[in-house]
Amino acid sequence: MIGFDLTAEQKALQERAKRFSKEVILPVAAKHDRDGTFPIDVMKRAHQEGFLTPLVPKGYGGGGLGILDTCIISEELAAGCMGIYVSIFVSTLALYPIIKFGTEDQKERFLRPFCSKYTLASYCLSEVTVGSDPASMKTTALLDGDHYILNGTKMWITNGGYADFYLVFATTDPEKRHKGIISLIVPSGLEGVSHGEPIDKMGQRASNTTAMTFKNVKVPKENLLAGEGEGFKKAMAALDITRPMIGIGAVGIARAAMELATQYAKKRIQFGVPIAQHQSIQFMLADMAKDIEAARLLIWKAAWFADQGIRNSKEAAMAKAFAADTAMRVTTDAVQIYGGMGYTKWHPVEKLMRDAKVIQIYEGTAQIMRLVIARHLLQEVEKTL
């Protein structure tokens, strides 16, 4: 049977995250957005709350939570500020492959310290010339005795300037395309690791995004995650888990925009009545409510599949694509409902619209999500022929 009730534990997590969002994230969100600064204090408090390590098993000091539990927390944090949420979330993107595929030694060396003291991690897949097609990556990792020698530049790395270690994808042989890709855990202190200046972005400006350069970095062989030739599969497996977690961020943004637009529509008088009484405004609000609900349910389903160990690539892509498009539509309509006021920095809806846009781009673009969905659909039909 399908149940939509949250457990008592999930309700408590939701409440805790809602409070954190309201008391810690929201009061500083506009300032970090305006200045484009990284919210270190918020991040430290998020670590104390366990929001940076929800999926890490309790045995290593983490929260031991499931993907659905984590999504419930994430919606609340993102409703406060998506840029701050994504800074929190990205560590999970880097940690998840270690949780899932790491050796005992790697878990001891990277998960345990991560939980016990404030630490950040980054996920380094994209390059300047390599976005939607990561199999064509140029960063190389060549085995030399007990070390891999890592060379290349990664682009768009969230937390790049603040991470204590990086999960870096590189190729041992570009000719092999995805079969040549490996993933390495690279501590920030190794010689030859450096980051660029923060990139000046349209939205999610509290998050720190930089290029990362790896120049003749000697990475110990013990930091190879999973085997050679396994890196690409592992990177994709991580995205199946983390796409719902980004998608739920889009739900958080959309919900915040809908709440603001509803309050404004009840107060703003035109033609002698609150604009909420005009049917076209009501229809915009109704569309927001139904799409947000649908997006949340798609995400919960994709997350629930992941928790059950059921392959969820199609569901994760559907959920992420739908939620990202919903956030874009809802925030655009929220600006519309605010009229001219929505187009200014005096009200937060313009920030929500800017923050929503990139969700259609990162963690797989809107177009790539549709390619994933269509590929699965065509394969399923083929099986029935």
Ligand SMILES: Cc1cc2nc3c(=O)[nH]c(=O)nc-3n(C[C@H](O)[C@H](O)[C@H](O)COP(=O)(O)OP(=O)(O)OC[C@H]3O[C@@H](n4cnc5c(N)ncnc54)[C@H](O)[C@@H]3O)c2cc1C
């Ligand atoms: C703020 C921000 C944070 C990010 N954080 C990270 C991070 O932490 N780590 C990381 O590794 N990466 C990160 N990224 C990179 C992000 O994942 C890529 O930007 C994304 O994968 C798209 O790649 P691209 O920008 O190179 O676009 P491209 O791949 O060049 O795509 C350009 C356009 O072409 C379309 N397109 C491409 N191929 C096809 C196709 N086959 N069919 C149809 N359309 C297609 C795309 O959908 C898009 O519209 C981040 C990006 C941003 C903007």
